Amino acid sequence: MTNNPLTPGVVAGRLPDPELARNFADIVPRFDRHEARVAADRCYFCHDAPCITACPTSIDIPLFIRQIATGTPEAAAKTILSQNILGGICARVCPTENLCEGACVRETAEGKPVEIGRLQRFATDTLMDKGIHPFNRAAATGKRVAVVGAGPAGLAAAHRLAMRGHDVTLFDAREKLGGLNEFGIAAYKAPGGFAQDELNWLLSIGGIAVEPGKAIGNGLTLDALRKDHDAVLLAFGLAGVNALKVDGEALGNVEDAVDFIARLRQSDKSKVAVGRDVVVIGGGMTAIDAAVQSKLLGAENVTIVYRRGRDAMGASRHEQDHAAANGVKIITNAAPVAIHGNGAVREIEFAYTESGPAGLTIGKETFRLKADQVFKAIGQTLDGAPAGLDLNGRKIAVTGPGRTSVPGVWAAGDCAAGGDDLTVTAVAEGRDAAEDIHASLRG
CATH class of the missing domain: 3.50.50.60 (FAD/NAD(P)-binding domain)
Incomplete structure (x- = not known):
């Protein structure tokens, strides 16, 4: 383990390499060909498909699913990529539960939508694995x-x-x-x-x-x-990253969540330091990603604190539930008022909040959470x-x-x-x- 000189409890290598590998493995593995055909057969191929309207890139979802169902995933990929050339990464990170799958007729009728995201990944991965680029450049314009x-x-x-x-x-x-x-x-x-x-x-x-x-x-x-x-x-x-604007923000081991996530993406996971008691401030996807990954690195206690209620969080309910399933605690209606420590963070103090017609009101009653590492995820600018x-x-x-x-x-x-x-x-x-x-x- 490599100790952080500011806080001995913030260290790398909390978990053995095999466990880290399992924790950071593909969260939703891709379909094989049979699984994709079975999943595609659940689609009603709606004429006025609400999933298309819900997709910001307006992919013809029924068409590409039909192409998978008929055994032509490469054609399905071209249908996807003609509207969204980054369809591969979007299939992995889109909040489909709020977009296409949330609008799926089967979701409305049965509470179980067609797995559009995984089908999209199957199609685009199939094409990319073959090294096929389905588009060609037009004649040069000179521009x-x-x-x-x-x-x-x-x-x-x-x-x-x-x-x-x-x-x-x-x-x-x-x-x-x-x-x-x-x-x-x-x-x-x-x-x-x-x-x-x-x-x-x-x-x-x-x-x-x-x-x-x-x-x-x-x-x-x-x-x-x-x-x-x-x-x-x-x-x-x-x-740019928004500041908390509270006393103690400059203490050691208080950092922007986006920097932590970037470090994780670019580093050997066994070399990334994490605390025992991690607090993440914010309610969006960045907060969820920082919190869950802290837990996967071996943090013992991870808490997300958000100033408004659950329904106002930027992260979808699916992502909130995913965090909870990984042992992350979510506290709502609380805002940070001070960070305490001597050189490095030891505690973070919050005040209870209320939302009303006049906006957010910060109350006088406060509480403290033990923290040896704090991540700020309150938006970028x-x-x-x-x-x-x-x-x-x-x-x-x-x-x-x-x-x-x-x-x-x-x-x-x-x-x-x-x-x-x-x-x-x-x-x-x-x-x-x-x-x-x-x-x-x-x-």
């Missing part, structure tokens, strides 16, 4: 487009623009591309390097030059990008937006399919106002912005 940000929105846009015959340069702040898909999701949802495999497969269409380690304000300026390219798409996500762009709140203001206030500049994904902060929504926004850029470049 050059800069895409800043290699996460879901940027990748979807880059692929669609390349497919339309434009030359794309894809920039990203990190040396390793992938954005949220590579750094921001639970390790057990996409193990085995899938995010990089999908990225490399996507880039195989050609026409996309990659420039890692560059971002607006770090080697790039919007003015220079506009001068050197016919169009610019900003898809750099939300790099735009960091370093280029000057001259109109903002809507704390995001880039857009109209239509991603048009910003600056001519020739589009924005998509989490950095753009509107839409849910979901991988699948970012893909849809990137795809639609790319089509609008293509239309604009054609005049």
Whole structure:
């Protein structure tokens, strides 16, 4: 074990390697061919399928399931990928219980929907395993487009623009591309390097030059990008993290949950330190992922604390239940007011809250939780937006399919106002912005 010098209880290697391997194995293994055919046979193939409407990328779900049922998963994959080129990762991380499966007729009638997500994974994995890329580039247009940000929105846009015959340069702040898909999701949802495999497969269409380690304000300026390219798409996500703004936030072993998740995604799990008593503040998917993975690393007590009620949590009920099943305790209607410790965190103090017509009220009654590690998961914010762009709140203001206030500049994904902060929504926004850029470049 490697001790943290600030807190002896925060260590790596709490569990033996075989147990860590089991804990971080694929949470929902892919169907084999027989299982997929059986699952596909449950679909009613609705003419006015509500699952299509519920999908942010509008995949023709009954069609691709019928194609699986008739033994042509490669055709099913093309149906999926024509709408969502990142259909593989979305099949793994989408909150399908709130989207397509939540709208499934069988869910309404029986409480057991068609397993659309797993069927989508079966189809896309089958195609990718064969090394097939079902799309070709159109004739070269001679137009050059800069895409800043290699996460879901940027990748979807880059692929669609390349497919339309434009030359794309894809920039990203990190040396390793992938954005949220590579750094921001639970390790057990996409193990085995899938995010990089999908990225490399996507880039195989050609026409996309990659420039890692560059971002607006770090080697790039919007003015220079506009001068050197016919169009610019900003898809750099939300790099800033909201602060708790309470005393003790600067103590040791208090960190952003997104950094912890990224570290887990990029490290040997046996080298990632975790405390005995972990507290996660927040109610979204980031909070769930940080909490569950802390437990899987061997933390003894893991607690999520959220300032509002269960129904207001950003994480779906399915994900909340998954956390509970892994031993995570969830406390609601409590907000942090102070973090206590000497050099490193020892306790965190909360006040009970009430939600009413006037908003959230923080009461005077407080309680403390023992903590040797605290993760903040209270949302991310735009960091370093280029000057001259109109903002809507704390995001880039857009109209239509991603048009910003600056001519020739589009924005998509989490950095753009509107839409849910979901991988699948970012893909849809990137795809639609790319089509609008293509239309604009054609005049």
